[in-house]
Amino acid sequence: MKNRVLFIFLSVLSIYMVYMINTIEVFPMKGMIADFRSPFLSIPASFLFLILGIAFLYFAFKKKLDIPEYLKCPTCKETFTYTNLKDGKCPNCKDIDAIDIEEYYKE
Numbered sequence: 001m002k003n004r005v006l007f008i009f010l011s012v013l014s015i016y017m018v019y020m021i022n023t024i025e026v027f028p029m030k031g032m033i034a035d036f037r038s039p040f041l042s043i044p045a046s047f048l049f050l051i052l053g054i055a056f057l058y059f060a061f062k063k064k065l066d067i068p069e070y071l072k073c074p075t076c077k078e079t080f081t082y083t084n085l086k087d088g089k090c091p092n093c094k095d096i097d098a099i100d101i102e103e104y105y106k107e
């Protein structure tokens with residue numbers, strides 16, 4: 001969930017860079033001045049950030065489709081596969097949401 005927000009942010013940032021390169025053209029970057037008035041610099045730079053923007057967007061929405069293979073119930077500590085669950089909830093404890101096993105061990 002946190003990763004998706006980060007990837008969307010990075011994607012927006014990359015697209016914003018493309019916009020910056022093609023409008024402002026000259027702007028300070030980490031203490032030095034980046035001059036994008038030359039098409040030899042602005043075209044590859046725009047292209048690079050556009051690719052980055054698309055790649056970050058791809059990762060942001062790829063994450064969403066990932067279904068965890070194993071899940072754990074925080075109450076009864078039982079491990080389940082996704083197909084054993086009823087709407088993502090523990091079949092033993094009823095209204096308790098099972099969580100991704102990786103998330104479980106992180107906490």
Ligand SMILES: [Zn+2]
Binds near residue numbers: 073075077090092093
């Ligand atoms: Zn349970």
